[in-house]
Amino acid sequence: MCVNMIAENVFASGVWPLLSNLEDPDLGKIEAKPKVQKKSVIADMLKAMVEPMLVCRIGCLSGMAAGNQNLPKMVACRTNPTPGIWLHWSGACGPYLHRLPYPVDTTHPRWQSSGDVMVISNVAVTHKSHSVKEISTVAKTHQMEISGALETAKEVATKLIGAIDGNNRMLEQVETSKRNAFLAINQAFETLQQTLEERKKTLLSELEAISLSKTTALTLQKELFEKMVGVIGHYTDMAFQILQTHTDHEIVALGGLIPTELQATLKRVQTISLTPNQHSNISVSVKTDDLKRQLSKLGNIFDFYPSPSSCTWMSTSVARERTRYHVKVQSKTSKREEYPHGGVEVQGEMRSKTHNGAVVYGEVEDHRDGTYTITLTPQTAGPHQLLITMDGQHVQNSPNDLDVRPKRDYHTLCNAQQVIQCKAPRCVAIHDNGDIYVGSGDHCIYVFDQTGQLKSTIGSSGSGDGQFSSQLGISIKGDVLYVADGGNHRVQKLTSSGKFLHKFGQQGSGQGQFILPVDVIIDSNNKLIVSDHGNHRIQIFNEKGGWLLTIDGNGSGNHSFQYPWGLDLDPQGNIHVATQGSNTINVFTKKGVYVRMYGHPNGPIGLAIDDEGYSLVSVYGGHCLSIYDPEGNKIHTVGNLKYPWGTALDPRDGSVFIANTGANTVLKYCVHI
Numbered sequence: 001m002c003v004n005m006i007a008e009n010v011f012a013s014g015v016w017p018l019l020s021n022l023e024d025p026d027l028g029k030i031e032a033k034p035k036v037q038k039k040s041v042i043a044d045m046l047k048a049m050v051e052p053m054l055v056c057r058i059g060c061l062s063g064m065a066a067g068n069q070n071l072p073k074m075v076a077c078r079t080n081p082t083p084g085i086w087l088h089w090s091g092a093c094g095p096y097l098h099r100l101p102y103p104v105d106t107t108h109p110r111w112q113s114s115g116d117v118m119v120i121s122n123v124a125v126t127h128k129s130h131s132v133k134e135i136s137t138v139a140k141t142h143q144m145e146i147s148g149a150l151e152t153a154k155e156v157a158t159k160l161i162g163a164i165d166g167n168n169r170m171l172e173q174v175e176t177s178k179r180n181a182f183l184a185i186n187q188a189f190e191t192l193q194q195t196l197e198e199r200k201k202t203l204l205s206e207l208e209a210i211s212l213s214k215t216t217a218l219t220l221q222k223e224l225f226e227k228m229v230g231v232i233g234h235y236t237d238m239a240f241q242i243l244q245t246h247t248d249h250e251i252v253a254l255g256g257l258i259p260t261e262l263q264a265t266l267k268r269v270q271t272i273s274l275t276p277n278q279h280s281n282i283s284v285s286v287k288t289d290d291l292k293r294q295l296s297k298l299g300n301i302f303d304f305y306p307s308p309s310s311c312t313w314m315s316t317s318v319a320r321e322r323t324r325y326h327v328k329v330q331s332k333t334s335k336r337e338e339y340p341h342g343g344v345e346v347q348g349e350m351r352s353k354t355h356n357g358a359v360v361y362g363e364v365e366d367h368r369d370g371t372y373t374i375t376l377t378p379q380t381a382g383p384h385q386l387l388i389t390m391d392g393q394h395v396q397n398s399p400n401d402l403d404v405r406p407k408r409d410y411h412t413l414c415n416a417q418q419v420i421q422c423k424a425p426r427c428v429a430i431h432d433n434g435d436i437y438v439g440s441g442d443h444c445i446y447v448f449d450q451t452g453q454l455k456s457t458i459g460s461s462g463s464g465d466g467q468f469s470s471q472l473g474i475s476i477k478g479d480v481l482y483v484a485d486g487g488n489h490r491v492q493k494l495t496s497s498g499k500f501l502h503k504f505g506q507q508g509s510g511q512g513q514f515i516l517p518v519d520v521i522i523d524s525n526n527k528l529i530v531s532d533h534g535n536h537r538i539q540i541f542n543e544k545g546g547w548l549l550t551i552d553g554n555g556s557g558n559h560s561f562q563y564p565w566g567l568d569l570d571p572q573g574n575i576h577v578a579t580q581g582s583n584t585i586n587v588f589t590k591k592g593v594y595v596r597m598y599g600h601p602n603g604p605i606g607l608a609i610d611d612e613g614y615s616l617v618s619v620y621g622g623h624c625l626s627i628y629d630p631e632g633n634k635i636h637t638v639g640n641l642k643y644p645w646g647t648a649l650d651p652r653d654g655s656v657f658i659a660n661t662g663a664n665t666v667l668k669y670c671v672h673i
Helices: 003-012 039-049 052-066 135-245 248-255 257-271 288-296
Strands: 073-077 084-091 094-100 117-125 132-134 312-314 318-320 325-330 346-352 359-361 363-366 371-376 382-390 400-405 418-421 425-430 436-440 445-448 454-458 471-477 480-485 490-495 500-504 517-522 528-532 537-541 547-552 564-569 575-579 584-588 594-598 604-609 615-619 624-628 634-638 644-649 656-660 665-669
Touching (some): 135 257, 325 346, 325 382, 346 363, 346 371, 425 471, 425 656, 436 471, 436 656, 480 517, 480 528, 490 517, 517 564, 528 564, 537 564, 564 615, 575 604, 584 604, 615 644, 624 644
Parallel strands (some): 318 400, 425 644, 471 517, 564 604, 604 644
Antiparallel strands (some): 073 084, 073 117, 084 094, 117 132, 312 325, 346 359, 346 382, 363 371, 382 400, 418 665, 425 436, 436 445, 445 454, 490 500, 517 528, 528 537, 537 547, 575 584, 584 594, 604 615, 615 624, 624 634, 656 665
16 A cells, blocks of 8 residues: 555545644643645655555554554654654544654664564544543543442442332232222221111111000000990990880889990090090101211222321430430321321431441331330430431431430439528429529528529418418429419419419319319420329319319229329329328329339328439438339438428439428439439
């Protein structure tokens, strides 16, 4: 192949493109030559740079490229007059021939076996940018891309297979839901049909009874009439016969008898009603129009499902190390309506932000009414994340930060860290800001700051609004103060600064009445729970003082109790009652169902329960504070007290406050964690 033919072929494939601004980590940057536009210039260049042998070699290379050997070649030439390194390839833009500005080492040993032309290496050229790179470098890059694509494809395929499995499960669940709904519809209408049949039988039976009653009465009346007619006819016939056939003497003998009997019968007829004693009407009233309207709207088929983003959950913001933590989840639809059914996959977990991200998985209880309880027990203290999912998707406000605090150690309660002087303190409550509220034998409430300095006094002795008589129990929630005003047999509601708001109750044993109420607490739903000491019962009221429920301690058995005193709620919402007369702590649900009983303290009065479920009981007769674990086992006793009364916990750090009544002091104990 001659040089002119090579030039013709190269030019015929398109205008000769020359590379520009090429970069390669190994080859460096290549400066482009001006684009060649004429065939003669191309031919002259080829003639000037190659000998016949080189032309032959290049022709072979060109032929290889044309034969789909689309791999660029880097060629070294030591033939005069233009030795150098040349790049040749054939691609979508046409064949290329370009000289690279690199020197040729003519002493390299490989020249001995390669002649004047030697292929140095295979290279790769980018289609648009024409950048030049070693083929091995490009291949390695492509290998990584292919491997990455394979991994991605594998992950995507796995997810798709999982999605297919999820769809299959959902299809099965749809069939199951359909079958259950079908059975429910059939059962409902069979029950309805059975009810209708029973009602039909009842109505027919009533109809038969009414008809029989009427028929019997009319028949008896008719028989009486017939009997009277017979009597009258008998004596009438006898009278005619006597008049026609008998002698005067016979008429005289029988004449007195016939008129007497006939007159008696006629007189009896006059005393009875000759009107039928029953009316003929038997009417029926089956108002089917309303029933039809109701039946036409009877039942609904719902195509809705809980929406995770609409579902809510409720729990405390603080958990305790190695202590059960409960989360209540309420499933809701996308319209934020409560979903009343169970069966949804709910999961909960805690992830430590320290300790290598340790995870604790929760136990889930499905209440089958759309609510779920998740119980988790964190094993380490520190910052955690709480994650709650429904059908694999996060519910509202999940994940959420959660502080897991170290477990409290009540065994360290020995000596009081603070002593507040107060005359005959009976009850104590701690505000969120740390203020200490103390109900005193002076028939008022003293408010102390955190250092024990008196800030203010609430109330005075009396029976008016905001006055007290032997106030025995106080509770504070936010800026609202509730007082069990025992001597006045009522409960008062005030602001935390002492302004009167509301009262309810009076002396008595009826619903909403009291005989010496001694304690009052507020639950999470703002329901008020009152210890009705003299009536041996616990009463529950709404926020406005409306009666809701009574837990009666009268009777026999474990659920009975006498002279209830201190109250508090455990983390599960159960009501704990310190019963002074029974010397026990009785536990009930908020619905009044007996749960269990624990402890046998001598005269328990005050009661406080921490967020782990530990109960602290001030034992009036035992001059001590008894501490019980969540299972009701006594674990520690704080002695050297004198007739302790009320007990309270600081909501900020769990410090324990005791109204040490006999010593006219309020004691503060710090809990080590």
